[in-house]
Amino acid sequence: MEYYVVVLLVYLGTDLLAAWGLNLEFGVSGIANLAFIVTIAAGAYAYAICTLGPPAAMGNFQQYVGGFTLPFPVAVAAGTLTGAVVGVLIGITGLKRLRPDYQAVAMLVVSLMAATIVSADTGFLNGNAGLGLIPAPFSDQDPEFQRWAYVAIVAVCCIAGYLVLRRFTDGPIGRTLRAMRDDEYAAAAIGKDIVAMRLMVQAVGGAFGGLSGALLVAFIGGWSPGAWNYIETLALLTAVIVGGMGNNRGVTIGTFLIAILILQGVQFLPQSINTIRIGLREDLGWIVLGVLTIVFIWTRPQGVVAEKRPRYGGSP
Amino acid sequence: MLVQAVEAIGFGIATGAVIALGAVGFSVQFGMSNILNITYGSLMTLGAYMGLYLIDRGINAWVALLIAGMVIGVVSVGFHRWLLAPLVRKGTRAFAIVIVTVSAGVVLQYVIVAFAGPDAKSYGEQSGQTFRFAGFLLTASQVAIIVLTLVLMLGLHLLLTRTTLGRAMRATASNRILAQSCGINTDLISDTAWLLSGALCGAAGVALAITTVSFDFTLGPIFLIPMIAAAVLGGIGQPYGAMVGGLVVGIAGELAASFANPEYSEVVAFAILILMLLLRPSGLFGSASATRRLAA
Numbered sequence: 001m002e003y004y005v006v007v008l009l010v011y012l013g014t015d016l017l018a019a020w021g022l023n024l025e026f027g028v029s030g031i032a033n034l035a036f037i038v039t040i041a042a043g044a045y046a047y048a049i050c051t052l053g054p055p056a057a058m059g060n061f062q063q064y065v066g067g068f069t070l071p072f073p074v075a076v077a078a079g080t081l082t083g084a085v086v087g088v089l090i091g092i093t094g095l096k097r098l099r100p101d102y103q104a105v106a107m108l109v110v111s112l113m114a115a116t117i118v119s120a121d122t123g124f125l126n127g128n129a130g131l132g133l134i135p136a137p138f139s140d141q142d143p144e145f146q147r148w149a150y151v152a153i154v155a156v157c158c159i160a161g162y163l164v165l166r167r168f169t170d171g172p173i174g175r176t177l178r179a180m181r182d183d184e185y186a187a188a189a190i191g192k193d194i195v196a197m198r199l200m201v202q203a204v205g206g207a208f209g210g211l212s213g214a215l216l217v218a219f220i221g222g223w224s225p226g227a228w229n230y231i232e233t234l235a236l237l238t239a240v241i242v243g244g245m246g247n248n249r250g251v252t253i254g255t256f257l258i259a260i261l262i263l264q265g266v267q268f269l270p271q272s273i274n275t276i277r278i279g280l281r282e283d284l285g286w287i288v289l290g291v292l293t294i295v296f297i298w299t300r301p302q303g304v305v306a307e308k309r310p311r312y313g314g315s316p
Numbered sequence: 317m318l319v320q321a322v323e324a325i326g327f328g329i330a331t332g333a334v335i336a337l338g339a340v341g342f343s344v345q346f347g348m349s350n351i352l353n354i355t356y357g358s359l360m361t362l363g364a365y366m367g368l369y370l371i372d373r374g375i376n377a378w379v380a381l382l383i384a385g386m387v388i389g390v391v392s393v394g395f396h397r398w399l400l401a402p403l404v405r406k407g408t409r410a411f412a413i414v415i416v417t418v419s420a421g422v423v424l425q426y427v428i429v430a431f432a433g434p435d436a437k438s439y440g441e442q443s444g445q446t447f448r449f450a451g452f453l454l455t456a457s458q459v460a461i462i463v464l465t466l467v468l469m470l471g472l473h474l475l476l477t478r479t480t481l482g483r484a485m486r487a488t489a490s491n492r493i494l495a496q497s498c499g500i501n502t503d504l505i506s507d508t509a510w511l512l513s514g515a516l517c518g519a520a521g522v523a524l525a526i527t528t529v530s531f532d533f534t535l536g537p538i539f540l541i542p543m544i545a546a547a548v549l550g551g552i553g554q555p556y557g558a559m560v561g562g563l564v565v566g567i568a569g570e571l572a573a574s575f576a577n578p579e580y581s582e583v584v585a586f587a588i589l590i591l592m593l594l595l596r597p598s599g600l601f602g603s604a605s606a607t608r609r610l611a612a
Contacts, residue, residue, distance in 0.1 A: 106589075113586040116582050
C-alpha cells in the first residue's frame with residue numbers, strides 16, 4: 001500500500017510536469033502538438049543511455065548507442081536538454097503557415113513516424129523490446145529511504161518547474177504568447193517575432209517533457225515504444241482540455257483528475273470485469289478519456305477552471 | 317533486380333488500389349466539409365471487423381464488403397450530422413475538431429477491442445490461385461480488389477460528372493453559400509457525400525483485411541496515414557488526385573519494403589506526407605486557390 005502511494009505520487013509529479021509543458025504549447029500558445037509524447041520519450045531514452053553502462057559490459061543483451069555511466073543529476077539534465085532539442089525539431093514542422101488542423105495532423109504523423117523508426121531500428125535504442133535495467137538513484141540505500149527520497153526529488157523538480165513555468169505563462173512573455181495564439185497577424189504586426197516565439201515555446205515545453213520522461217524512467221526502470229504510443233499524448237491533452245486550457249491551476253486539477261482518478265481509478269473496478277478479458281479495465285479507461293475530451297470540447301471548451309481574461313489598468 | 321522491382325511494383329499497384337479506395341473517400345469528406353476526419357481510420361477497422369463477423373457466419377467476402385460499406389456509410393452520416401456538423405456550427409476551432417476526431421477514433425478503437433479482443437484476426441484462406449502476367453505476381457483477391465477499385469472509381473467519376481447529384485456535390489464543395497442560393501439543398505448533399513465516402517471507407521476496411529494476412533484493432537489507424545498521404549499528394553479534396561496519389565504511395569512503399577526494410581514502407585508514406593505538407597500542401601497538381609484554402 002505504501003509503495004502504491006509512492007507510485008501515485010511519482011506518476012502525478014511526472015504527469016504534472018508533462019501537462020504543464022503541453023499547456024504552455026497548446027493552451028497558452030495555440031500549438032496543437034500531438035507529438036508531445038516524443039519529447040517525453042526523448043528525455044527517457046537520453047536518461048537511459050546516459051546512466052546505463054556500455055552495452056558490452058552487460059553482456060550485450062540489449063543494443064543501444066552510448067552507455068556513459070553518468071550520475072543521476074547529469075543524466076536528468078541531459079534528458080531535459082534532449083527534450084528541448086526534440087521539441088524544437090517537432091516545432092519546425094509547425095512553422096509553415098498552414099491551417100492549424102493540418103499542423104496538428106503533421107505532428108501526429110511525426111509521433112507515429114518516430115515510434116516506427118525507433119521500433120524498426122534495433123541497433124539504436126533496442127527497437128521494439130525497449131531498454132531495461134535502467135539505474136535508479138540511491139539504489140545502494142535502504143529501499144524505503146530510496147522510495148521517499150525519490151518522491152522528494154520529483155517534488156523539488158515540480159516546484160522548481162512551476163516557478164520556471166510561471167515566467168513563461170504569466171507576465172510579458174505570457175501575454176505575448178496569448179496574443180500570438182489569439183491573432184498571429186496582429187501579434188506580428190506589433191513587432192513580435194512569431195517564429196522565434198514558437199520555437200522558444202517548443203524548446204521550453206519540450207524541456208518539461210524531457211524532464212518528465214527522465215524522472216519517470218529512472219523510477220520505472222524500463223522504456224520501450226509501447227510506452228509512448230501517440231494515445232499517451234491524448235491523455236495529457238485531455239488533462240489540459242478538461243482542466244482548462246492556458247491556465248496552470250486548471251491544468252493541475254485536470255492532471256489529477258485524468259492521470260490519477262481515471263487512469264489509476266480503473267484499476268479499482270471490480271476484478272470480475274477482467275475475468276471477461278484481461279486488460280478490459282484499461283480499455284474502459286481510454287474510452288472514458290476520449291468521451292470526456294469530446295464532451296468538454298462540446299459543452300465546456302474553457303475547461304473546469306476557465307482562463308482569466310487579462311485586465312489592464314484603469315476602468316473601461 | 318529488375319524482376320524484384322517489377323514484382324514490387326505489382327504489389328504496389330495492389331496496395332495502391334486499396335489505399336486509393338480509402339484516400340478517395342477521405343478526400344471527398346474533406347472537400348465537402350473541410351474537416352480532417354481522423355476517425356476515418358477507426359471506421360475502417362470497424363468495417364473490417366464487421367466483415368469478419370459476416371464471413372464467420374458463412375457470407376461471401378465480397379458480399380460482406382458490400383454490406384460493411386453500406387453500414388459504415390450510414391454510421392458516417394450520423395457521425396457527421398450529429399457530432400461534427402453541430403461543432404462546426406458552434407464555431408469550434410479547427411484544431412479542436414481534429415482533436416475531437418482523434419478522440420472519437422480512440423474511443424471507437426477501444427470499443428472494438430472491448431468487444432472483439434486485442435488478438436490478431438484473419439479472414440482465412442481467400443484464394444490459393446496466383447496470376448502472373450507482364451512480370452507481375454498477384455493473387456486472385458488482389459486482382460479482384462484492383463478491378464473493384466477501378467469500377468468504383470469509374471462509377472464515382474460518372475456520378476460526379478454526368479449526374480445532377482454529382483454536379484450539385486461539386487458545386488457545394490467549391491462554394492457552399494453560392495450553391496445554397498442556387499436552390500441546392502446543401503445539407504442533403506453533405507449527407508450524400510458522407511454516405512458515399514463512408515461506404516468507400518467501410519469497403520476499404522474489408523479490402524485491407526482481405527489483402528493483409530492478419531489484422532487487429534490498429535488496422536485502420538495504420539493505413540490511414542498512407543491514405544492521408546495519398547489524398548494530400550493528389551491535392552486534398554480532389555478525388556482524381558487521390559486515385560493517383562494512392563498508386564504513388566502504394567508503389568513507393570512496396571519498393572522501399574522490397575529493397576530496404578519492410579518497416580520502411582510505412583516510413584515512406586510518413587515522409588511523403590510530411591514533405592508534402594511542408595513543401596506543397598495543395599498537392600502535386602494544386603492550384604493557387606487550393607493553396608489559399610489551406611493557409612493559416
